[in-house]
Amino acid sequence: MSFNATPFIERRARLLASMRKAGGGVAIIPTAPEVMRNRDADYPYRHDSYFYYLTGFTEPEAVVVLVAGKESRSILFCRDKNLEREIWDGYRFGPQAAQQQFGFDAAHAIDELDKSMPALLADAPAIYYALGHDDKRDAQLQRWLQGVRALARSGVAAPGAVVDVSVLLDDMRLFKDSFEIDLMKRAGVISAEAHCRAMRIARPGLLEYQLEAELLHEFRRNGSQYPAYGSIVATGANSCVLHYRAGDAELKDGDLVLIDAGCELDSYASDITRTFPANGKFSGPQKELYEIVLAAQNAAVAEIVPGKRFMDGHDAAVRVLAQGMLDTGLLDKNRVGSLQDVIEKGDYRQFYMHRTGHWLGMDVHDVGDYRDPPAADGSKPWRTLQPGMVLTVEPGIYVRPGEGVPEKYWNIGIRIEDDAHVTATGCELLTTGVPSKVDDIEALMRQG
Template sequence: MKHHAARRERLCGQMPAGAVAILATAPEVQRNADSDYPYRHDSYFYYLTGFAEPESVVVLVAAQGARPARSILFCRQKNAEREIWDGFRHGPEAAREAFGFDEAFAIDDIDSELPKLLANAPALYCPLAHSAAFDARIKGWMDKVRSQSRSGVTAPASVHDLLALLDEMRLFKDDHEQALMQRAADISGRAHERAMRATRPGMFEYEIEAELLHEFRRSGAQSPAYPSIVASGAHACVLHYNANNAQMRDGDLVLIDAGCELDSYASDITRTWPVNGRFSEPQKQLYELVLAAQAAALAAIVPGRRYSAIHDAALKVLAQGMLDFGLLDKSSFGNVDDVIAQRAFAQFYMHGTGHWLGLDVHDAGAYRNVTLEDRPSRILQPGMALTVEPGIYVRPAPGVPEQFWNIGIRIEDDVVVTPGGHHILSGTAPKLVADIEKAMQHG
């Protein structure tokens, strides 16, 4: 748990002396009747604690004078009867020792203990407007402290958004996090290759989804990082399609956007391949275009360049291809810059070229430097992890060459910025046309 303890220490170092931070994990959510959805802890909470049980709160107190910083966990008591039904619970004392906290209390004691911790603290850090229910509990604790004002006790004079500090911390992945993300990407890469080998005309999309899920679990991943997209034919032109219930037809492409979550860290890979194992010429033309756009985007991932350079590089390649293949009428535009300025590309490419990746598949962290007046795109730095996912989606429309209708292609990889450039975590998933067709021949 040294990585989590180091994060708590680093967070305390960013707060004023004696300030208090409070963060709760996610609640359990009822699915129906007496059945809950599979529990998944809050990512911010896990980042600081490594603790995955529900009904938990962490409190950090920044160092003040001779008093060192303190980390305190509130969690469920041991309960032998409930453990028969629901499984193991650490309980406060075992959790304190196992997860490296200075103190631990039963969650039932939080209403009596929190006002003591807030008393005379100069500032409070908590998630602002994140949960109405927890906001109300914080107000209750603050009111108890204010009720002691005649005794000289003061409540925190200022309240700050804790998540703003944690967003910046989470944006940079340490070696431990990068190793977990590499393992997750390796598993997901194998799952995509397994799905390629299994694909045949006449199968249903959900059969291929089952291949992905099989590989995730057999390799130790706890769950998908998000609902898998298995989109064949025209469905590939629906960006967040996840019905996954259509029959795959000979001659169509299938776009799969799927990644596992391993030890709370996400992977996110997209590959597109022909259902019958061979790209047609129009499919190959557009596929190679998207592949070239991704190569241009990857080349832009260098420390010191702006995040926006990634999208700009991909967009220029895609826009030129749209002109070259007749998706856009050359007579209407002077050059690629005109296509971009008029946003004509948005008919076929309407999303960004990536996002941060980590504990969440769309991970925490600002994409712009909000401290500057013009809010420029932020500078890439080593340790940042992101996806690179250009695509092209051709719906039937007047003036659009019919041979490209209903072709949807996206190629997505997971990447970490390094001191010398970048490292692709998901490189094991076949991506070149020849490699995809070879993998499908040996299914």
Template structure:
């Protein structure tokens, strides 16, 4: 648990250098699905990043008093031990167990939160929280602050500033430590095996939801916590819907099948996409478009290195895709001009309408700013890549029927996505375990 203690220490040091204060970071709420049945609980990512604690009804409070040599306390509020409740719902650490197991200075029953927090806020210069994330929490914090303000005539000072702690934690989370990378490598490995399983079992007559079942089976069989996000399993024309939900659509001979699926392992996400032919062989038109997307992805991956900007992989992919759109007739050069015009005017967005990359970590679209911290927010450059950053690389083509589009390309949807770690030299592709060249995929499927 040392990594969680170290992360809390980093946040405390930032608070100390900025005049101290109180940070309040709750975990997620348990939510009813229907009747008296809850949705499967998943802890808040920022709370987990700082604590490693996965039980519901828990709140982390960090108290940093800059007026007394920066003395700091790390406090947890959690559910009490309850033998009767544990018979029905499982083990609880309780405050004492949580304090000892997770390295807090002190821990209290969560029922005491409202009683204790106002006294912790009294005299603090700032409160660090998550404003706007949860209306009930916003109201609760406001009531605590008002309780402190009512003591003003007694010389008690309420915090003068509310700081969004998510900005600070996003900067911490954007560079992964060794323990995080170990979890992400395993998540990518499991997801790669699931993609391979889908390739090996896919055949005409199956449905999208049957392929989804194979993915979910491999995730859980291999020890994953859960899917990192709802899987996308899209056959034929459905692949042109970027976030298609698996349904009863039947896989047909001649179709491409696009699978965007990743598991979560020890709370860390993977995110992999492959597009392959249901019958094991790409047609001529499919092969042309697949090779174009693959070339764009390889160019983007080559741009993932320290000192390059976050936008460089996207720019590399877009330029290759734009040239390919002109070469194959998806775009009429007599109407849109040369490749520089296509890129500059954004004409490529007709067939590639999204970004190529996003951060990856505790969330599949992970925390962290994409731009440099500059005075001019409207015109700030994309941020520089550093070792330890993890991102996806996922160019694609989504070709819907239109009179000016060659008919052989209609309904072709292709995306190729890998999870990539910025390393000291060449980047590391965490999801290397699943094939993506045409020769590799056809060999797997025909074997």
């Protein structure tokens, strides 16, 4: 598939416009370093999300520099062509091909970065850079500034301010364009297929890591480069551990299986959770709690419309979950009081202890503030939802054994999660390709 540089060129132009509006300067955004796993074997390389957002360039050892002045420029520093290293490590674009392919005004070898930066920073009003993320890069920036300051008697001024460029980029990344939404839809389709595959194959006697292998197979088979995060495959009591990783526990007749897994496609994540019975049939208590969680998700989805607050969906889900806890006896009405009492005192947190969603994009827990700027009275209200935002919707119930907790619900952990794109009129779920209703799940599992 041919590479489309247009979205990346447009993003660089938007960032440069913001910088010019603030008085100009130079932005420096490096990609992620390669990390050694052990001896001479590296971890699989994954570029920095900010860097990729502006460039589309996936090679290591690269930096993008944006100069916002009388004439704005975008410059890429990357690895030079090296035919000998390409025999070992694969193709390198090199500066000349990278400039043409990715639409930069100029491109140079990464070895020229130290020599070039003092001149680029000379007389710049400000540096746009994320300090504190990489000590090596921070020290390199200090050396460049020292080089500029050494020219002070020649009338050259060093930048007078350092601006956190990630603040500008976070707000840009929070709002997805059509190019990004299309990728996230495709990632959602692949992930949904993987969950369906796991449901069809699941049966008592399998091990958690064997189901994980089926997920990874489906991700890669359909073009995903990586899982978006470490897959959670949890059966029985493990389903009550929120960040459990797939282990070697055996799926047992009568237990539930909770899978939280999503693929990454061309640097964009998906995030789906489904819970289903290992034997293909929900028991009475399992179905009872599952229907509560599904109703909570539906209530949250109804609140994902422009103009609503980020936390409105969470509050709607909590109300349904808390009422369900009272109705089932998970919470004793005589002890905890009314529904409003349960919500105000937070008693529901015994069985539901996380928020109902988070931003989603290039990172599974994506960037962007969750609160709007401070109001006139100093308060910071939750962020208002607007078209282009993407967030997860993931209520759950997790019942650990305990005094006063009905035994029939012990070790039942349930979470249902989908990805929601805020549209002009409401929201579009990107992950509906895997069933979430009890009857549909059981029907799919019978196909296995």
